[in-house]
Amino acid sequence: MCQRTLFGISLGLLCLYLVTGTNASSNLRLDPPRIVASFGSSISANCSTDVADYLIMGWEAPIGTSEKTGPKMVTWIVGNLTEWDMKPSCFINVRDQPLPEELPLSLTIYKIPDSVSISTVNHTGPMIEGRQYELQCDIQNVAPVGNVTMKWYKGDTQVGNTTFSESSKTPDNLLATLQISPSRDDDGAQYRCKAELDLGPEGPQPLPAVMSDPLNITVHYGPEISCYSGNFTAIRNEEFTPNCTVQGHPTPEITWYKEGVTVSFPKKMDINDAGQYILNASSYTHAIHPVEIQVLYAPFEIKELEKTTINQNYDGVLKCSSVSKPRPQYNWTYPPADNVKVENVDAVSLLHLDYITGHNTGNYTCTAYNHLGETSQSVQVEMGATQTSSASITTVNHSGPMIEGTQYELQCDVQYVAPVQHITVHWYKGTTRLNSQSFNLSQTGNKYQTNLFSTLRVFSNRTDNGAQYKCVAELTPKADGRHRISVTSEPLNITVHYKPVINIEKLPSVVPVFRGYQEVLVCEAEGYPAPTIIWTFKSHMVMGENYTIEEATNENVGLYTCTANNSVNTTIIVVKVILKEFPTSNVSISTVGHTGPMVEGRKYQLQCDIRVPTLRLLSVIWYKGGTQIANKSFTDSTKAAAVHLSTLQISPKTDDNGAEYICVAELELNWHVDEARSSLEMKSQILGITVRSGKRTTFWAIVGPSVGLAVVLILGYALKMKIG
Template sequence: MLGLLIHVFLLSDVVSACPEDLNPLSLDPPMVVEQFGREYMVNCTSKTNDHEGMYWYDETGNSDLENERNFLAKSVSLSNWNVTATCKIKLKSSLECSRDVEITVYKNPDVVTLHPINPENTMVEGKQYELLCDIASVAPVRNLSVTWYKDEQIVKTSYFTNTTKIPLNVSSILPVTMSRGKNEVKFRCEAQLDFKDQSPVSSDIIKVFMHYAPEFNNKTSDVLNVQEGANVTLNCEADGNPAPVYYWNSGEGMATYNLTIAKVHADVTYNCTAANSLGIITKEIHVNVMKTLTTPTAVMTTPDASAPKEDLCPITLTPDTLVVRFGDSARVNCSTLTPEFGMGWEAVIGGTPITDSSFVTWEVEKLEIWKPEPLCFINLNHTQCTVKPAIIVYKLPDSVSVSAVVPGPMVEGNEYQLRCDIFNVAPRQNVTVKWYQGSENVAIHTFNDTMNNSSPLGNVSHTWKLMAGRDNHGKHFTCKAELYLGPQGPKPIPTVTSDSYTAVVYYKPVRGACQSHFAGVERNFSVNMLSCQVDGNPAPTIYWSYQGKQINASEPLTRSQSGIYTAEMKNHLGSINTSVDITVEYGPIFTCNDYYEVEENDEPQRVMCEAQGIPTPNITWFKGGQKMGSLVHWTKGDSGKYLLEASNKHGTVNHTLHLNVSYAPTFKQQNEKMGMKEISMGGNVTFECHAEGNPAPEIHWHFTHADNVFVTTWGSHMTITIREATSTNAGDYICVATNKVGNATRSFTLKIQGEISEWWKFPLIVLIIISILIIIIVIIIVLYKKSKKYGQYSFINANNGQLIPLNGMSTGNKV
């Protein structure tokens, strides 16, 4: 039994469904893809006119049923993420068919930000890291793709399966494993909706620096054979990032990978160590000296402990302080006035042999050690004195970058930190960091008292605290690394500026304002067309309410919907409300009848034919094509056909009405001789009664009927004709005309000449009346007296058995 019921239910559902081959509807366009907040027009057409009605259905309900058209247009407002629109048609066979508009509402991302999940911008070789691409407030995410770029080459594309229609915040992760070969790599991510003509939204570029331990390049062999007394340069160049620091012979001095030895006389072994923060490697280089037949005659004297102080040493250095960029050439002149036993330069690189000249130059074509510390010496009588120039070797940063310590959008009222990373700079203690918001300098920090490490080359960082506020949203923050190297330093001061960091600050809606009063045109205006200014991030969504109920803001308003509307402007951090007084204007429309009936002398206001409309329409009356002026009262001549024209700024309409002015009857003939008519006995006479009125009056005659009196009626005209008049025809003839407004009376008196005078009739009538009155009085008296013989008596028995009445005064004690 249950299976049978299920089968019947399924069959009934099949019958009610609309087969595709019977569906006469088509949509243009069938699919809508548009940005949130806009409007789109969709046309629905039926192939047949044989139907019982077409209508649109959406989330707010049904539109009016149209049964005389095969075309319906609808303006679809995309201010609702779940907007729908369905065109429906009722066919004659009680079958209903429909077509759904495929609607996709989209919103491009507010912002796309890229940052490492590990807050460091440096990566170590062989270790996996993750970069995070955050896409804020995008919809629908199922149509979103995120493309990753490494040095502008696509390395990954991400897609999303979430079918939610409302805007979401989503993220994509890129795993990164770096290998040596390139110390700096640029990454960015790009978010794009896969709709036509949509431009991608790209993040800022971040630079990732690859760090790896040193590794020797083996540009020189481990064993060198040189002639005795010759100069030799040793090389232990290593590849590493950060750039390795080199130590020769167990840390005796710090140099680059090149070490120049002047006048080698004996075999020697040097140890070269290359080190950075990720590793240390060491290499031995053996120098074998090949003896020659002759030896140099020059002998270097050894200074004793009593060597004079530098300020007494007769040596002049030019310049005495040298600031040189790492890798550039360097030159210092050393001169004296007393070159008695020779002078020269002792240096790890750029040293010179003893010379009898009074002028000797320390010169390096490419200075690649951080602390060269050359000494200019002069041999005096049994002593040697030296002077060392002050040499500052500097290097501009490889890069300067700004990032948030905590990645992602900021929230107003919370404190955040921005970090400025300066990579591979020397000397670090000479770095000054300057923070800028736009072009405004907001903070300065120097490192001169914070560097305890003896190595001048390295990375430095500084964090700056920011109290996030709405004024910071969208602002660009940069940091500048300046190297102040003293008065002898380069001018202008060497400076490297970071790329800008764009702050994304979320804050609740504020300053929500719409027009306080607005007038829109009926069916052409909806509340989502109002210009409302609201500041908030993420961008607030506006929800409209009317009379305490939330409404579809895209639905056109009608004349009955004027009033106060409330807008709630809301994001996930808060909401604010504002109100708008909306007046829905519309063109004139007459709300009156086609026919009116008034009475004469009524005021024109009695014709209640008004036109509704906002603004209030002006009404003009026309009769017979002529414009009418103002009226005080209606008159009987005002009946007729009128054209009424009502107009305001939204249009003009006409209305035709018929006016019927009712009035009481009036007689057309004039009474003559005060209504008296005298004829001879046997003569003929006619009395006419002709009255007019609206409505047409009814006429009645009041007279003494006789055989020779004839009544004739046509329309509102009634006559009495008396033929061969006799004395009995004499008397009054009264004509009464009546309609619903009133009545009128006209009387005639007919006198017959030659009849007997009847003056005596009046006294006779009086005498008869008096006689009747006397008779009535006599009868009353007789009846009264007779009634006195009857009454209530008391009786007593006589001795003879008879009853004897007592008189009225008897007490009953006497017989």
């Protein structure tokens, strides 16, 4: 429907104007070019031109009137602005211009909000310090939305700003949120939100704005627990109270717990009172704070010191421990000997006997003490039998099968009875010694340790599958080399996995096939575990070593992919399958329905027979001597060999006597004869013609057919009589 407010033009011409379209105007001016007005107000705009010879000028708008207010000016007048999404424009039809010109008026219609309110989302009552809360500001019935700015205030300080990207020009409701995390200092604070309409320099100043009523918040915090220390020390049988304070609003209630049981302080401490205590402070919520209380006391009875049997020529150890706070110190009394050494480690005292002899038997006493008291215990040490050593072999940071070509580390753990002066570790694969490593423990000061390890790095190979590794440790307890001990590990059996290797002798990179024949592509792969073999060609997939091409055609030549895969890796080979056979084709030329010499002026038909395989395009070129005289092209989409015929009409003259004709077939095949060529040119044999003059027929033309026949009959009769 055509809707324009026009000056001096019919409705029919207006509809023609709307159908033919508009051009951007350079002949129109608007005053003002932009209007910002509130909904329901009155506005007007002038449109003028410098063009004297125009057909029509007016305004297009859904409301208002267009009045001519000057010889070259029309004015759009709206008394009550009630349409929101208007795009008024001034237009002009200039003589001798095919299309009218149009200039739109920028019009912004606004409406201040009916109301602005602030609230808390999903929350009522006091807020908790440190928690996140969401304030929401609701703006009712405002336009245009894209010109609204929401400002947040805490007291008189702006704390947030929100703009809106909606393009709606009609009144709408807006919602904005503000995340806050109040502190105790915010108790009693007031939050407000204000909606402003920023309509640009043409809009009202100051900016229209509506402020919400204030939102008062109450902030609760705590309880907060502060202790002088996280660890407290008490003396056994003395009263004690932890030094802790609690703050919070409202004032919290304080309770102490130990293992879930209420405890009251001050308290007389015992050994069992040591441990963790929980201070619980409760108000609108609760807080807990753990503290550790240790109780100091004198050493209790000696532990781990028992009657011991020692081995001659080896080392022995006596162990003495006690429980006390602070940790106890130790003192030993024992039979005098030069091979005794005392070592205190982690509140335990160790008495080492080096190279035990009969002088080390007797009574040993250990005393544990601290500043609160002491305790003692004695044991009897006797001579016993010799202990044994052992060796074991493992793979470092690996389990399961090995992968070919990967380096692994084997470790030989040797457990022995100290002291040992010298150890040699021999490595074997089967019965073959691979390596030896020696350890001189007396020089390194480690002769009292009871274990060591030796490592061997190996690169796995498929030939090692099922191999056995072992290590042999030779121990020399005494410096003089006597009493050598040899221990052998259990064998370590290894399994070696290796990636697939495709046999390229049976699968070359290029495989020629012959059209119409079967071809089997063979992909053999060696690997452990045995690989899975998959053939893929285009979207077709075949499992197994063989891919059979039942009948070689253009559609099944190309790139074939063999993929051999096992748990180690994947091997891929791409095979190019090509057609290599040469076509059985021939071209021949003949005369249709005629043999012998030709007669001048008569018409004859030459025929070119082309026997070729499947092709895309055939061109037949006719030559007379060395001159091309005709050309014919046609296609054949059949897949089998075919005979193609091409004919040529000729009417020879006596000058053509002895002329030579040939036909040449240019073939564009559906396959490649070789790697670089897909077309073929084939020539026929030469067809030579003999042409006789046509004058011997003029007798018939002169006397006519009837007279000529009579003369022939008479001459024939006369000849017969003469012969008779």
